[in-house]
Amino acid sequence: MLxxxxxxxxxxxxVAHFAGCMFYWLAVQHKTPKNTWIGNKTQDFHExxxxxxxxxxxxxxxxxxxxxxxxxxYAVNLTEKLFCIxxxxxxxxxxxxxxxxMATLLVHSSVGTFAVVSVTRTPMxxxx
Numbered sequence: 001m002l003x004x005x006x007x008x009x010x011x012x013x014x015v016a017h018f019a020g021c022m023f024y025w026l027a028v029q030h031k032t033p034k035n036t037w038i039g040n041k042t043q044d045f046h047e048x049x050x051x052x053x054x055x056x057x058x059x060x061x062x063x064x065x066x067x068x069x070x071x072x073x074y075a076v077n078l079t080e081k082l083f084c085i086x087x088x089x090x091x092x093x094x095x096x097x098x099x100x101x102m103a104t105l106l107v108h109s110s111v112g113t114f115a116v117v118s119v120t121r122t123p124m125x126x127x128x
Contacts, residue, residue, distance in 0.1 A: 008098050015094060016065055019087050020058035026080055027053075040076050065091050 027036035027045070038045045038056055045053060060073040064087060075081040 008101060012065070012094070012098070015090075016058060016061045019065070020054065020061035023060060023080070023083065023087075024050075024053045024057035026083060027057075030077060030079070035077050037073055037076050037080055041073065061087075064088065065094075067091070067095075 023037065027033070027038045030036045030039075033039040033045065034043075037060070038053060041056075042048060056073060063070055063073075064084070075084045
């Protein structure tokens with residue numbers, strides 16, 4: 001049970017990292033840096049360093065993954081908007097998968113509890 005939740009955590013972290021890297025890459029590859037999600041906030045993001053760009057992009061990825069969406073970073077050009085649409089649709093599926101696995105874990109743990117309660121009540125039924 002613990003290994004399943006640990007595996008889901010790893011998948012979620014990988015998805016947040018990968019989407020953040022892709023979103024930053026889209027900004028770096030765009031022909032007009034000012035017309036990007038990060039260029040809209042910082043003038044010369046190329047000179048700020050990749051560490052800060054990675055931090056901003058993973059921050060965007062996590063807030064989008066958790067559907068918080070503060071609105072401080074958002075898609076500006078068409079390519080970024082298409083990527084955001086695909087990422088959001090993927091997040092819907094990932095969230096449904098995670099919730100489904102958590103529900104399965106709860107059901108399996110509840111079945112064990114009901115079996116123990118059933119066994120302990122059976123001798124009481126014969127006593128009455």
